[in-house]
Amino acid sequence: MTTIAFIVQQTMIFSIPLLIVAMGGMYSERSGVINIGLDGGMIMGAFTGTLFINMMQGNISGQGLFILALLVAGLTGFIFTALHAFASINLKANQVISGTAMNMFAPAFAVFAARLVFGTQQVPFRDTFFIRKVPLLGDIPIIGSLFFRNAYISTYIGFLIFFVAWFIIQRTPFGLRLRACGEHPGAADTVGIDVQRMRWAGTLISGFLAGIGGLAFVVPTSTESNATVYGYGFLALAVMIFGQWRSPKILGAAFFFGLMKTIASAYSAIPGIKTLPIPATVYKMIPYIATLIVLIFMSKRSQAPAAEGIPYEKTGR
Amino acid sequence: MNRKKIFALLLALLMMLSVVAACGNGETDDLHKEGKVDKDGKAEIALITDVGTIDDKSFNQGSWEGVVQYAIENDKTFKYYQPTEKSDAAYINSINLAIEGGAKIIVTPGFLFEGPIHTVQDQFPEVYFILIDGYPHKGDYVPDISDNVIGILYAEEESGYLAGYAAVHEGYRDLGFMGGMAVPAVVRFGYGFLQGADDAAAELGLAAGDINVKYTYVGNFDASPENESKAASWFQEGTEVIFACGGSVGTSVMKAAEKADAKVIGVDVDQYAESETVITSAMKNLKKSVNDAIASIYDESWEGGKAVTLDATEGYTMISMENARFEKFKQADYDAIYAKLVAGDIDITKDTDESGAQILEPTEIELDIVTVENIK
Numbered sequence: 001m002t003t004i005a006f007i008v009q010q011t012m013i014f015s016i017p018l019l020i021v022a023m024g025g026m027y028s029e030r031s032g033v034i035n036i037g038l039d040g041g042m043i044m045g046a047f048t049g050t051l052f053i054n055m056m057q058g059n060i061s062g063q064g065l066f067i068l069a070l071l072v073a074g075l076t077g078f079i080f081t082a083l084h085a086f087a088s089i090n091l092k093a094n095q096v097i098s099g100t101a102m103n104m105f106a107p108a109f110a111v112f113a114a115r116l117v118f119g120t121q122q123v124p125f126r127d128t129f130f131i132r133k134v135p136l137l138g139d140i141p142i143i144g145s146l147f148f149r150n151a152y153i154s155t156y157i158g159f160l161i162f163f164v165a166w167f168i169i170q171r172t173p174f175g176l177r178l179r180a181c182g183e184h185p186g187a188a189d190t191v192g193i194d195v196q197r198m199r200w201a202g203t204l205i206s207g208f209l210a211g212i213g214g215l216a217f218v219v220p221t222s223t224e225s226n227a228t229v230y231g232y233g234f235l236a237l238a239v240m241i242f243g244q245w246r247s248p249k250i251l252g253a254a255f256f257f258g259l260m261k262t263i264a265s266a267y268s269a270i271p272g273i274k275t276l277p278i279p280a281t282v283y284k285m286i287p288y289i290a291t292l293i294v295l296i297f298m299s300k301r302s303q304a305p306a307a308e309g310i311p312y313e314k315t316g317r
Numbered sequence: 318m319n320r321k322k323i324f325a326l327l328l329a330l331l332m333m334l335s336v337v338a339a340c341g342n343g344e345t346d347d348l349h350k351e352g353k354v355d356k357d358g359k360a361e362i363a364l365i366t367d368v369g370t371i372d373d374k375s376f377n378q379g380s381w382e383g384v385v386q387y388a389i390e391n392d393k394t395f396k397y398y399q400p401t402e403k404s405d406a407a408y409i410n411s412i413n414l415a416i417e418g419g420a421k422i423i424v425t426p427g428f429l430f431e432g433p434i435h436t437v438q439d440q441f442p443e444v445y446f447i448l449i450d451g452y453p454h455k456g457d458y459v460p461d462i463s464d465n466v467i468g469i470l471y472a473e474e475e476s477g478y479l480a481g482y483a484a485v486h487e488g489y490r491d492l493g494f495m496g497g498m499a500v501p502a503v504v505r506f507g508y509g510f511l512q513g514a515d516d517a518a519a520e521l522g523l524a525a526g527d528i529n530v531k532y533t534y535v536g537n538f539d540a541s542p543e544n545e546s547k548a549a550s551w552f553q554e555g556t557e558v559i560f561a562c563g564g565s566v567g568t569s570v571m572k573a574a575e576k577a578d579a580k581v582i583g584v585d586v587d588q589y590a591e592s593e594t595v596i597t598s599a600m601k602n603l604k605k606s607v608n609d610a611i612a613s614i615y616d617e618s619w620e621g622g623k624a625v626t627l628d629a630t631e632g633y634t635m636i637s638m639e640n641a642r643f644e645k646f647k648q649a650d651y652d653a654i655y656a657k658l659v660a661g662d663i664d665i666t667k668d669t670d671e672s673g674a675q676i677l678e679p680t681e682i683e684l685d686i687v688t689v690e691n692i693k
Contacts, residue, residue, distance in 0.1 A: 006553045010546055120372035130576055150576065221542040223572050223592060226565070230541050265543040266550030268531070268692050279693070 003270060005145045007262055012151065015258030016158035017042075017217035021236035022243065022250050023165045024209025030169065030245060031202025032182040032195075034095045034309045037084050037102030038210045039233025041077040045211025046218040047110040049073035050225040051117065053125040061128040063153050066219065070157065070212050077211020078204055080106070085203035089196055092311035103233070110227035122224040129153065129219060154216035161209065166247035178202050182305035185312040195312045210236075235287075242291050244303040257287045352396035353388070359419025360396035362388055362611060365411045367427030368403050368538060368564075375564045375585040376603065380426040380449055383607025391615065394419070408433040416444055422614055424607055426450065428500055438463040445619070447610045449603065450502050452624035460624055468624035469606055473502050474665045475634040475658055476599035477509025477560070478516075480582050482654055483597060483636060484558055485517035485528060487646045489580070493531040493556040494679075495548060495570060497538040497563020504668040506562045506584065506599060507532065508682055511689060512665050518686040525686050531556055532679045533692040540568035548573035558582060558596065571595065580642075589640035597641040602633045629658045 021038055028035035035041075052072045056065055080102070087098040111121050133139075134148035147155075169175035180188040181198040189195050210233065217232055218225045239257055243250030264283035267273045295302075354360045364384050369377040381397060388395035398415050400407040408430060415423055421444060425434060428451035435453035438446060445465050452460050452468025462468060484492055494510050496503040511530060518528045531551055535544050548559055548570040558580040561570035567583055571592035574581045583591065583598030606627055613619045627633035638651050657663055666682055669675055676682070679689050 002553075006550070010549060013546070014542065121370055122372065127572075127575060217542070221545045221569070221572060222540050223568050223575070224540070226540060230539075261543065262546060265546035266553075268547075269550035269554045 001142075001145070005149070006269065007259070007266070008146045009150045010262045010266055011255065011258040012155045013220045013258075014261040015254045016155050017213040017232060018236050018239050018257055019251060019254035020158050020161055020216060021210050021213035021233060022239040022254055023162060023247070024206035024213065025237055025240040026206075026243075026245055026247070026250060027165070027169065027178070027202045027209070028206035029202075029240070029308050030182040030305050031178045031199045032185060032305060032307045032310070032312065033085070033088055033199050033203045034099065035081070035084060035203060035206050035210075036096060036099035036234075036237060037081065037106075038206065038236055039229060039231065040099075040102040040104075040106030041081055041207050041210030042214030042217065042229045042233045042236075043106040043110055043227060044080045045073035045077045045214030046225045046229060047114065047123065047214075047227065048076040049211070049215030050123040050125045050218060051114075054123055057126050057128070061126075063129060066129040066153055067157075070154065070215055073211040073215035074208045075211065077207040077209070077214070079207075081203055081207020081210070084207070085200050088311065089199045089203070092313075095309055095311075107227045110225075114227065122226045124224040125219075127219065127223065152216075152220050154219065157212075158216060161212070162247070162251060165209075170247065174201075179305075181312075182307055185307050189312075189314065199312070238287070238291050241304075242294055244294075244298065245305060246303065256290070260284075260287045352385075353394050354396055355394050355419075357419070360394040361419060362393055362395040362422045362424070363415035363418065363420035364395075364397040364424040364426070365408065365415060365430070366397060366399045367408075367425075367429045370399065371397055373564050374588060374591060375567070376450075377426050379586045379601075379603030380424055380607050383604040384424055384611065386604060387608045387611045396420075403429070405432050405436070409436060412437055416441060421445065422447065422611060424449070424611070426603070428502070432456065434466060435461060438466050441465075445614050445621070447607065449607065462622050462624060464622040467610060467619075467621045469610065470624055470626045471502070471601040471606075472626055472628035472634050472667075473505035473599075473601060474509030474512075474667050475629045476601055476636060477506040477511075477562075478513035478658070478663070478665050479509075479634075479636040479651075479654065480560055480597065480599040481510040481513030481515075482517040483513075483641075483643065483646045483651070484560075484582065485514045485521065486650060487596070487643050489557045490527060491529050491531075491556045491558075493548075493551050493559035494533070495544075495551075495559050495561050495563065495566060496534040497566050498536060499534045501668050503534070503562055504676075506560070507679060508668060508676070509665055510560050510562075510599075511679060511682055511684060511687055515684045515687045516663070523686050526688050528687045529690060530687055531690045531692055535563065535566055538564035538566060540565040542569075544569035545573050549577060552577035552579045560584070560599065562599070567591065583637075587637040587640055589637060589642070593642075596643060598637045600635050600637055601627070602635070606633060629655065 025038055049069045049072055052069045084098050084102050087093040088095040114121055114123050129152055131151050137148040138144045177193045178198050181195050185195045214229055217229055239253045243253040260283055264280050267280055362384055364381055366377045371377050371381040384395055398411045400411040424447045426449040430448055431451040431453055434446050434448050438453055442465055448468045452462055453466055454461050494507045496507050514528055544566050552573055559570050560582040561567035562584045571581050571594055574594040580596045581594045583595045587598045589595050638648055680691050
């Protein structure tokens with residue numbers, strides 16, 4: 001039981017940031033803008049978030065500080081992604097190139113700014129956010145030890161974000177309009193939807209979520225941020241594609257990736273797997289192999305938004 | 318269109334502001350972080366980092382501190398260079414850059430420089446090279462060292478030995494060793510750690526199998542979530558203390574230890590300030606050795622053309638007692654074992670056997686009480 005609880009708790013650490021960022025990516029892509037700058041957004045969010053914690057930790061601590069820092073991280077991603085939105089929507093630049101530029105800019109900026117402020121590349125922070133046991137909920141048999149012990153509040157925020165984001169894109173007029181702009185912007189335009197504005201909204205939401213995801217990734221796994229999220233922004237893109245741009249599938253994909261990551265690094269603690277003659281590298285490969293397989297089988301009926309990556313020209317319709 | 322222009326202008330302004338802010342801060346920059354150059358931008362003493370950075374709180378930082386200490390005390394110009402990538406070509410490029418930048422002394426921490434230094438040592442006979450953790454060779458490990466080069470090696474097995482010895486005396490029974498990559502220095506730390514734990518267990522009269530050590534090389538020197546997860550899984554299984562022996566890997570292990578209420582042993586430099594979980598650090602005195610080597614050039618007592626191994630007899634290998642968080646292991650205990658080490662009473666197996674062949678697996682080390690669980 002403790003082993004299972006441990007695996008679940010550890011899986012959360014990997015899955016939640018992937019889930020948040022992949023949902024962000026979904027918003028951007030379903031509005032018609034490819035955002036491969038998610039990795040950069042995560043780095044920026046992690047950087048300002050930890051910087052905020054570092055500066056405020058003398059005054060406040062605990063969950064309040066973490067939530068504020070997540071907001072700061074989200075806002076950073078929001079502002080940062082505005083560059084990408086401007087380039088790809090208003091200037092109609094190539095979205096892949098713009099996104100790549102963001103990914104190259106973010107770590108360089110984080111290193112530069114951190115050295116200015118601290119003199120070192122790393123931004124250290126004190127972790128006062130770890131929850132050993134959620135009061136009351138942590139005492140529920142089975143579920144308590146699986147989900148309400150040894151956790152971070154970002155786990156619950158991540159689930160909240162998922163359900164809210166799912167509801168908004170699937171059940172609100174705003175969501176419908178946003179999706180229309182990603183499928184057939186010309187049609188959306190004829191019924192009076194401002195395509196540019198919807199695409200701005202989708203891209204900015206993706207930036208906001210990428211920033212949050214960046215901090216939610218760094219806090220549970222390190223004692224400092226170091227201008228990198230180890231390519232988890234790209235992994236989130238893979239999760240989004242694996243999840244075929246649909247919320248429930250993205251949820252499943254994020255947990256599948258997280259579980260495989262956990263097994264790959266913590267296999268020595270899992271009885272049964274430990275004694276199997278399979279090298280750990282196999283588990284590391286599984287998420288990627290699975291993505292490839294899904295892409296091969298799905299390529300015929302891929303559910304990618306039809307108009308993603310194509311700048312919208314009014315005259316072209 | 319108008320809105321677009323205003324927006325572009327605002328963005329441009331933002332960029333300029335951040336650059337101005339950067340310049341404003343530049344003057345107050347700490348010498349320790351930036352180095353010091355003369356009016357032509359030249360620096361006499363140069364350090365070239367390997368895969369880490371000068372604030373990796375470990376290997377590169379220790380060497381850099383040695384450079385800083387000497388240069389400030391003797392008013393020399395100094396600077397560091399960071400290669401663009403981990404390759405011989407990039408390293409050689411940085412060396413050329415440093416020499417063009419006026420370097421007369423080049424400090425290169427890391428065995429990764431063995432090849433690059435071997436390539437350039439005869440091209441620049443007037444430049445002194447101080448190579449830490451290695452010596453130049455053609456790739457066959459047969460020393461080929463020019464007179465302007467010194468290779469500095471450490472008896473890391475002694476530091477590792479002391480760490481293992483102290484951990485067992487402190488009362489820990491389930492230990493872990495998490496190395497970065499299986500490079501000679503890391504391997505020596507690890508093998509020493511096993512033997513120190515074994516000897517302490519013998520002194521305490523423990524039975525065979527009473528001490529269990531999980532042993533692995535994670536394959537990188539990064540602070541990554543994978544490393545954190547791996548350490549967390551060990552702690553979950555009951556490991557009480559992990560010797561985190563691989564640069565930034567320590568950061569991940571400390572995070573896992575904080576969550577699991579477990580302990581960590583740091584490496585290379587005293588890492589007590591990194592986390593409350595660090596009970597001690599297995600150190601090698603990088604700062605002193607770099608400082609001494611540079612000093613020998615200026616006071617003309619330079620003895621190049623060879624590789625030296627620095628050990629406990631001159632205080633180059635040790636564990637941190639000053640900032641240790643031990644409860645049972647006392648300074649007197651440490652002094653006693655250290656005296657034995659200095660006197661040469663303890664025979665520690667290194668990463669190679671008598672014939673010079675490499676010992677590849679930790680399970681090949683002769684241990685009486687400690688059982689090693691080699692995790693690959």
